[in-house]
Amino acid sequence: xxxxxxxxxxxxxxxxxxxxxxxxxxxxxxxxxxxxxxxxxxxxxxxxxxxxxxxxxxxxxxxxxxxxxxxxxxxxxxxxxxxxxxxxxxxxxxxxxxxxxxxxxxxxxxxxxxx
Numbered sequence: 001x002x003x004x005x006x007x008x009x010x011x012x013x014x015x016x017x018x019x020x021x022x023x024x025x026x027x028x029x030x031x032x033x034x035x036x037x038x039x040x041x042x043x044x045x046x047x048x049x050x051x052x053x054x055x056x057x058x059x060x061x062x063x064x065x066x067x068x069x070x071x072x073x074x075x076x077x078x079x080x081x082x083x084x085x086x087x088x089x090x091x092x093x094x095x096x097x098x099x100x101x102x103x104x105x106x107x108x109x110x111x112x113x114x115x
Contacts, residue, residue: 030104033095041095045102053082086113 033041060075081087090112091105100108 028103028107029101031101033099033101035099038096038099041102042092045091045095045105048102049082049088053079056082 056075056079060072060079063071063075086109087106090109091102094100094105094108095102098105
C-alpha cells in the first residue's frame, strides 16, 4: 500500500518530501541443463506457471469488496498474460532446444517480447 505524507494544498496535490528508490534488476541465473534433465526442467517451468496462476487467482478471490475495480483488472491482466502461449509455451521450446534453465528461458522470451 502506498502512503503519502505531506501537507494538502488542494485536491490531488500534496507537498512533502519525495524519495526515489533505485532498484537493481534481478540477476537471473543462466545455466545449461544436461539433456537427461530437460524434461524435469520443463516440468519445473510448468509447475511454476501453474503455481503463479493459482496464487494470482487466490489473491483475486480475496480482494476486499471496497477495493477499486482496477485491482481485479490488474490481476486479471496478469492471469491473461500467463495464458498467452508466448509466455507459457515459448520458454519450453528454449528449454528443449537450447537446454536452458527455466528462469533464463523465461527472461529471454520476455526480452524478445519487449524488443
